[in-house]
Amino acid sequence: xxxxxxxxxxxxxRLIADLAERGVMPNMRTLIAEGAFRxxxxxIPEVSSVAWSSIITGKNxxxxxxxGFTDLSPGSxxxxxxxxxxxxxxxxxxxxxxxxxxxxxxxSTYPATARAMNGVLISGFVALKLEKAVYPPSLAPELxxxxxxxxxxxxxxxRSLELFLEDLQRTLASHIAACRWLWEKEEWETFxxxxxxxxxxxxxxxxxxxxxxxxxxxxxxxxxxxxxxAIGEIAAGLDERDLxxxxxxxxxxxxxxxxxxxxxxKEEGFLELEEAPSAPDLEAISSKTxxxxxxxxxxxxxxxxxxxxxSVEPKDKERMIAELLDLFAGLELHGRRVVRRACxxxxxxxxxxxxRAPDLVLLPERGFTFRARLEFAAQAGGASxxxxxxxxxxxxxxxxxxxxxxxxxPNLKPGVADVVGLIDRLRQSER
Amino acid sequence: MDHLERxxxxxxxxxxxxxxxxxxxxxxxSVGKDSTTLLWLARKAFFGRVPFPILHxxxxxxxxxxxxxxxxxxxxxxxxxxxxxxxxxxxEGIGPERGRFQCCTLLKTEALKEAIAAHGWRALYLGIRRDxxxxxxKERFFSPRDEDFTWDYRAQPxxxxxxxxxxxxxxxxxxxxxxxSWREIDVWExxxxxxxxxxxxxxxxxxxxxxxxxxxxxxxxIPSQANTIEKLIAELRQSRISERSGRAQDKEEAQxxxxxxxxxxx
Numbered sequence: 104x105x106x107x108x109x110x111x112x113x114x115x116x117r118l119i120a121d122l123a124e125r126g127v128m129p130n131m132r133t134l135i136a137e138g139a140f141r142x143x144x145x146x147i148p149e150v151s152s153v154a155w156s157s158i159i160t161g162k163n164x165x166x167x168x169x170x171g172f173t174d175l176s177p178g179s180x181x182x183x184x185x186x187x188x189x190x191x192x193x194x195x196x197x198x199x200x201x202x203x204x205x206x207x208x209x210x211s212t213y214p215a216t217a218r219a220m221n222g223v224l225i226s227g228f229v230a231l232k233l234e235k236a237v238y239p240p241s242l243a244p245e246l247x248x249x250x251x252x253x254x255x256x257x258x259x260x261x262r263s264l265e266l267f268l269e270d271l272q273r274t275l276a277s278h279i280a281a282c283r284w285l286w287e288k289e290e291w292e293t294f295x296x297x298x299x300x301x302x303x304x305x306x307x308x309x310x311x312x313x314x315x316x317x318x319x320x321x322x323x324x325x326x327x328x329x330x331x332x333a334i335g336e337i338a339a340g341l342d343e344r345d346l347x348x349x350x351x352x353x354x355x356x357x358x359x360x361x362x363x364x365x366x367x368x369k370e371e372g373f374l375e376l377e378e379a380p381s382a383p384d385l386e387a388i389s390s391k392t393x394x395x396x397x398x399x400x401x402x403x404x405x406x407x408x409x410x411x412x413x414s415v416e417p418k419d420k421e422r423m424i425a426e427l428l429d430l431f432a433g434l435e436l437h438g439r440r441v442v443r444r445a446c447x448x449x450x451x452x453x454x455x456x457x458x459r460a461p462d463l464v465l466l467p468e469r470g471f472t473f474r475a476r477l478e479f480a481a482q483a484g485g486a487s488x489x490x491x492x493x494x495x496x497x498x499x500x501x502x503x504x505x506x507x508x509x510x511x512x513p514n515l516k517p518g519v520a521d522v523v524g525l526i527d528r529l530r531q532s533e534r
Numbered sequence: 535m536d537h538l539e540r541x542x543x544x545x546x547x548x549x550x551x552x553x554x555x556x557x558x559x560x561x562x563x564s565v566g567k568d569s570t571t572l573l574w575l576a577r578k579a580f581f582g583r584v585p586f587p588i589l590h591x592x593x594x595x596x597x598x599x600x601x602x603x604x605x606x607x608x609x610x611x612x613x614x615x616x617x618x619x620x621x622x623x624x625x626e627g628i629g630p631e632r633g634r635f636q637c638c639t640l641l642k643t644e645a646l647k648e649a650i651a652a653h654g655w656r657a658l659y660l661g662i663r664r665d666x667x668x669x670x671x672k673e674r675f676f677s678p679r680d681e682d683f684t685w686d687y688r689a690q691p692x693x694x695x696x697x698x699x700x701x702x703x704x705x706x707x708x709x710x711x712x713x714x715s716w717r718e719i720d721v722w723e724x725x726x727x728x729x730x731x732x733x734x735x736x737x738x739x740x741x742x743x744x745x746x747x748x749x750x751x752x753x754x755x756i757p758s759q760a761n762t763i764e765k766l767i768a769e770l771r772q773s774r775i776s777e778r779s780g781r782a783q784d785k786e787e788a789q790x791x792x793x794x795x796x797x798x799x800x
Contacts, residue, residue, distance in 0.1 A: 150799075172794050184790045229790045257796035306797060361798075386754055398799050474798070478631070489798050 104504070104530055106346040109334055110158075110297030112151060112210065113305050115354035116142045116499035118312065122331075127324050130335030131501075134349065138503030139511040142496070144518040145353035147451050147464050148399050149495040151228065151302065152185070152211040154352035154519045159209060160192040161523025165454030167192040169211060170461060172229070173397055177459070179411060180385035182397075187226065188217035191456060195293075195523045196220055202292030205285045208278055209297050210352075216240070223289055225281060227297055228254055249280045255300055260307040261488065267307065268322055275300045275326070279333050286340065296337075298330050305355045309491025313357060346504035346529055352519060354497030359470035361487045362441055364396040365477055371430055376477065383477045390414050393423055394462075399493075400473035401461035402427065424462060431465060443468045466495050506532045538724050542575065545712035548675055549579040549659065551698065552710040553586065556657040559710070560589045560616070562646075565600045566747050567732055568661035571721050572713055574730045576659070577611060587614040589649055589658075593641040594624050595749035603733045616653070620645040630751040635788040643683065650707060657708040665717045666777060675714055681706040718777050719770050726763045737761050746777055 111119070120140075123132035134140075146153040146164065148171060156162075156169040164170050168191035176183050190211070196204035197220055204222035206212065213226035215238035225246070226236035230253040237243050252274040260267035275298065282296050304326055305312070311319040334349065341347055368374040373394040376387040388395055390412040392405045404423050407413035415423050424447065431442040448460040467473055472492040500517055502510070502525065510528050511517065517525070535543075553559055561576055561584070563569045576584050590604055608615040620628075623640040630637045650658070664671050674690050676698050683706075713721070725732055735744045742755035743766075760766040 172790075172799055184787055229793050231786060231789050231793075254793070257793070261796065303797070472798075487798070 104344055104346055105291070105341070106293045106348065106526055106530070107337060107341060108293070108295040108526075109337060109347075109349045110155075110209070110295070111301045111330065111349065111351050112297055112299040113302035113353055113355050113493065114351040114499065115356070115494065115497045116140075116351075117497065118355070119351075119499050119501075122324070122327055127328055128331035128334075130331045130338060131349070134334070134338065134347065134501055134503055138347070138501050139507040140499065140501045141511055141513075142516060143350065143498040143500040144516060145493070145495045145498050146519050147446055147466065147495060148401060149353040149466070149493045150399065151299075151352055154498075155210045155212075155227075155297070156190055156192075157518075157520040158350070158352060158522050159194040159196075159212075160190070161195065161520055162192040163452055163454060163520050165448075165452030165457045165460060167454075168456040168459065170459070171397060171399075171401055174459070175385070175397070175403070178409070180388055182385060184229070185211075186217060187212045187214060190218075194218075195526070196222060196295075203290055204293040204295070205289045205291040207282055207285065207296040208299060209295060210299065222291060222293075223285060225251070226253070228299055230254065245284065246281060249277060249284065251277045251281050255303045257303055257306070260303070264307065264319060267303075268319070268326075271300045271304060271326065272329075275329060279329075282333070282337075286337075298333075300326065301330065301351075302355075305491040306489050307491075309355060309357055311490075344505070346502070346526070348503075348522070348526070349499075349501040350522065351498040354494035355491050356469060356494045356497075358472050358487055358489050358492035360436065360472075361474050362436065362467065362471050364400050364402070364465070364473050364475050367430075367434070368394055368396060368402075373427070385477070387477070388412060394427060396473075396475040397461065398473075398475040400465035400467070400475065402463040402465065404462045420462075427463060431463075436471075439470075440468050441471050442466070469494075502529070504529055538720065538727060541716055541720055542578075542724070544715060545572075545575045546579045548698070548710065548712040549576050552657055552659065552676070552708075552712075553580075556708065558653075558655050559657045559659065560587045560649075560653065560655045561659040562661075563588045563590050563604070563615075564661075564748065565590065565596070565604045565733060566661075567721055567725065567736060568663060568713055568716075570661075570732060571716075571724060571730060572659060572661035573611075573613075574728060575712060584611075584613060587616050587653070589616050589618060591642055591645045591649070592617050592619045593637075593645075593749050594619060595629065595637075595641070595751055597733075597735060597747060597750045597753075599733050599735050600747065603731075607731065616649070618645050618649040620648065630749070634752060635785075635792050638785075638788070647683065655707060657710050659710045659712065661713050662711050663713050663716050663718070663721070673711055673714055675711050677709040677711060679707055679709060719767065722763065722767050722770060726767065737763075737766065 119131055122128040123135055146157050150171060152172045153164055153169055156167045160167045168189060169185050174183050174185050195201060196206060206224040208225055208227040210227040213230040214235040215224045215226045216235060223242060224238040230236040234243055236253055255271050255274045259270055308319050308323050311317040311323045338347060365374055375389040375391040376383050377389050391414060393415055394402055394404050396402045404415050404420055405413050406415050406420060428445050431445045434441045442465050444466045446464045448462055452460050465473060506529050510525050563573055620641050628637055628640050662670055674693050679685055735747050737743055738758045738761045741757060743758040743760060744753055744755050747753055758769060760769045
């Protein structure tokens with residue numbers, strides 16, 4: 104049984120259902136009719152690096168060690184950027200007997216050269232240089248010829264949506280071209296491609312999807328239509344015995360307000376920064392700080408022994424967590440509750456890297472998104488030039504193949520860490 | 535011949551060789567310990583009188599001590615000092631608080647491009663060392679750059695058995711790295727041996743000192759009691775922390791940060 108996995112970064116269940124229904128994504132409509140189509144929960148926090156790391160390893164962050172796009176160097180306030188080399192669990196294609204794989208544009212698989220594999224790989228976000236983003240390196244010249252683009256230049260969207268959309272199209276076209284090339288060229292048993300332009304589109308133009316009168320409404324739909332065509336092309340290349348999975352890593356919804364977690368911690372007396380000559384970073388955390396946050400809302404107790412200027416004694420840690428839980432449970436902006444759930448690390452993570460995890464992770468109520476900047480805006484909440492935000496609930500999973508309905512009964516809501524297990528069960532039942 | 539003498543000889547040879555080859559050269563002086571050591575070696579190579587200009591890229595954000603030191607020794611050593619600033623960017627209010635990556639690009643890289651274009655230098659001496667940073671380990675003593683400053687490190691001429699390829703065709707300029715083989719500790723031992731004057735920020739005051747200096751907003755001191763050069767050398771022998779750990783961040787991290795920022799993270 105060959106398996107093909109198509110990722111649509113950030114695409115929510117209800118958007119896919121809606122566009123399939125409306126005929127914008129006719130190929131998805133067919134697949135939904137033939138397979139099992141379910142809502143799926145994202146990781147906590149609901150960011151692509153964490154969620155995709157769970158999808159490809161089948162593990163939770165306590166086991167794979169990726170807790171966000173950033174992390175702290177142990178025993179310090181130094182910000183690090185975890186890479187593919189820091190992934191502590193093996194992706195499914197590295198497991199014994201998994202066969203040859205072709206993996207394209209999965210976020211957090213940069214640098215590609217960090218790990219050896221049986222197959223080929225092109226890294227996804229945050230890939231910087233093509234020569235470090237391909238495995239084996241011999242792929243680079245042909246990809247350059249195909250004008251392969253590692254990522255959309257999201258900075259463009261802050262200047263011109265017109266240029267941004269153009270870049271988005273060009274990037275998608277290059278991803279599809281690379282997909283066709285490797286599909287033909289490689290002898291694969293597992294093929295995976297993630298379309299990430301969807302996430303970028305949703306960040307900047309979510310309102311264009313929701314509002315039919317929006318000048319870019321049709322551009323939004325046209326982009327999804329292009330992706331649907333690519334999905335149709337892939338599906339047509341498979342036969343009855345093959346397994347097809349389409350999925351997203353997190354949901355999306357309208358962004359109404361950004362909430363600055365560190366500013367709240369500061370105003371409530373948990374966080375104090377030393378005077379810094381310029382924009383402060385984590386090194387400015389003073390020895391009076393009790394707690395601080397990394398993006399989007401990973402909260403660390405400034406524990407003595409864990410951090411250089413740790414001020415909270417280990418015996419007082421529980422009390423501090425209780426105080427923070429109290430604070431966030433009661434947090435309101437404009438009369439609306441802000442925090443849907445404050446998760447203690449023991450509730451959501453398990454595994455050998457639990458110690459490295461943040462002590463608390465906040466999930467927002469609908470419409471709010473958390474930011475952990477230390478350069479404070481004047482107010483805790485505020486407007487944004489983004490119009491969409493990630494949602495922890497409402498990602499999607501679609502499985503088409505022998506036994507799909509059995510492994511995904513309608514009452515079951517899978518999470519991102521369940522995908523590898525599902526593929527294993529489907530492949531085993533076939534044997 | 536001890537190893538400091540060997541390093542000194544090699545550096546002086548490279549400095550003279552490059553000057554003979556290119557003539558229109560300049561030495562990039564950040565006023566830090568490495569480029570000051572390089573400048574010292576250049577003075578030695580030409581018997582006290584450096585025959586080419588010394589370029590200082592002034593970002594406007596350097597430590598006060600750096601400016602004082604620069605002006606004092608430019609005079610004392612009779613240097614042909616050229617101070618270059620990207621005035622346009624500074625007028626626009628570019629600074630680290632508006633993004634460190636952009637700040638570095640405009641105030642250092644762009645400023646250097648402008649300075650090279652204005653003076654038409656064919657080669658530039660830099661005080662970089664192989665042990666500073668992973669990517670610098672790949673550097674050559676003579677290292678070509680094209681007009682975009684791109685360094686094609688995969689297609690460099692080899693420098694085996696000290697055979698330097700000093701001539702290059704079609705390149706914009708050559709970077710010359712006489713200190714490439716030096717380690718951080720070698721530099722300090724040489725400074726101690728020669729009595730080279732050095733910016734006081736490197737020595738501990740109130741339990742802190744700078745191990746690497748540049749622009750004030752982007753450098754942080756390390757805890758240290760080393761207020762003399764002997765203590766400093768003893769401290770380095772103990773330390774397992776990287777030299778540039780007090781620097782804001784590496785370029786690659788800065789690029790990642792920029793990409794994440796564009797999506798609203800950070």
